[in-house]
Amino acid sequence: MRTLLVSLLSISCLHAIDHGPYIQWFQDPCHEAEIRWVDRSGFQAKEGEWSRGRGGFGYGDNDDQTVLNGMQNKYTIVSIRKKITLAAPANADDELIVEALYDDxxxxxxxxxxxLRKNSTGADAELEAPGGHEAKAWEKFSLGKIASSLKTGSIVAMQGVNDKLDSSDFSLDIRLSIKGKTSTDLITRSDSWEYLVNQIPEKDWRTSTSLPDAVPWKADAQYTLGYRPVGNGEMTWTxxxxxxxxxxxxxxFSVSxxxxxxxxxxxxxxxNESTKEISGPHLMQTAPETFRPMHFVIGGDMFHTLPLLDAMNIRCGQEAPLFAALIGDHAYTNNGNPDRWYQWIDSWVTHCRAKDGRLIPMVMGIGNHEVAGGGFFPENNTPTPDKADEFYTLFRMSSEGSRVISRYAVDFGNYLSFILLDSGHTEAISRQVPFLAQSSANRKKTPFLFAAYHRPAWGSGCKDDAVDIQQKWCPIFEKNGVDAVFEHDHHTYKRTWPLTAGKRDDANGIPYLGDGAWGVAVRNPSKAELQKRPWIAKQAPINHLIRVTLAKDGFTCDALTAxxxxxxxxxxxxRK
Incomplete structure (x- = not known):
């Protein structure tokens, strides 16, 4: 029954919206919910006339900028063309390089x-692909030393073809560059093109263009969201x-x-107010304002491969937690691969549901692989938030003046608080000290007070420990009564002894748990590294999430496999 329900809800999503919806809890989950989704339908192809679209034409494999939803069982040929601009003439010895992603x-x-021709015969109406070719990776081809023949206004034209009318997918995308003493990009991915589908082009289509230079065509979809307590009254639409x-x-798109x-x-x-298609109904639940026994899950480092991600997302849904705290390295894009976020969202919405179809809300934190470059950055060279704009535009975060930040606190009535921190990815560790000191002091008497961030202070030995966090944050955790800290990043499992100043203190110390292995290849530190870390109570190279169960007399953290x-x-x- 659960599989059928989830499948029906997922199909409904695809009719009206492209990716989502996903629910984020931010600051007050008892009375507020942030609902978001991503729409790419504005770039579904117009048929029968030359139009403008972004490079990356295709359907069926979730990586296209101009989506050809009407192509399957209707036409097999796509024609594209564009003028190029040269900053300076190429030299006689300069090489022209093509990179292509194509199917078929x-x-x-x-x-x-x-x-250049690949896996095709004929031209125009007679163009065919004699067999299949999957667009698994970009393929590079040298056209020889012909770059000097190019001029501003030269027209690059291309026809792509599917091998079958009923093929499950299609891809057509190229990059063009000059390679010489200096390299010059002429065409990059997502550039604007003229394109023609479901129509054979005119005879001179390879040597002329018909549209004025302009931004790509897109439809400005408008959406409304209706909500109500289940089975109670009319929908309120916003x-x-x-x-x-x-x-x-x-x-x-977002509704708060x-x-x-x-x-x-x-x-x-x-x-969708343009098409009148509806996604839903979807189910969600707000958090209780007063304490009752409950559980949530927490983890990080989520998506190396879809099978690993899907398996742990399914486990999350089967646990039916009140919410999931997801703390960094979600889609591993390094702020440069939006398509992986679409897959990440689709996996979450499809698999991470309770048995009755309820969507599991997220509490979000940032990691190093949300940031361009993907590494940890020292105190005096922390990237600005625009280097993580994929993350910051997908999820609601806090702000300080005009600067978006990923440090904030989430309060569940007066019984549970979460303090989320940025472990040096778009904000320096020291810059967050005043916020941490004030927010934890204000919640010192909260029965369950947790902190979460990505890079571990007390790690498992797979990578270096965050000494700056040990020095600047951990004393504040200890002073203001934080009950547990959740860390990630090392792709393994660890649980420390309760610690005070880095030493075991069973009576008053803080346990540090996690180390991030939701859906990634796991690591195992050497015995020598573990011996240097007497704070480790348990370490295991196992994919996991942590289920945190709150009871009237304390809490339990269980590490679960998929x-x-x-x-x-x-x-x-x-303790309070």
């Missing part, structure tokens, strides 16, 4: 002359806001629901 075949022309997803032309009833099951639907086995557990008494 193509022909490339420059100023009307065929210069308009969605939107903004661009990072540097793409896709849009992130406020004034919700605590501990209440809601249903909501999303309506198949639901508990391989480690720690129980801690209520």
């Amino acid at each position: 075949g193509f022909v490339l022309y420059i100023d009307g002359k065929e210069v 308009s969605a806001n939107s903004h661009l997803f990072a540097r793409t032309e896709s849009k992130v 629901l406020k004034g919700l009833k605590a501990d209440t099951r809601y249903e909501f639907s999303i309506r 198949d639901g086995k508990t391989f480690d557990s720690g129980t801690y008494p209520l």
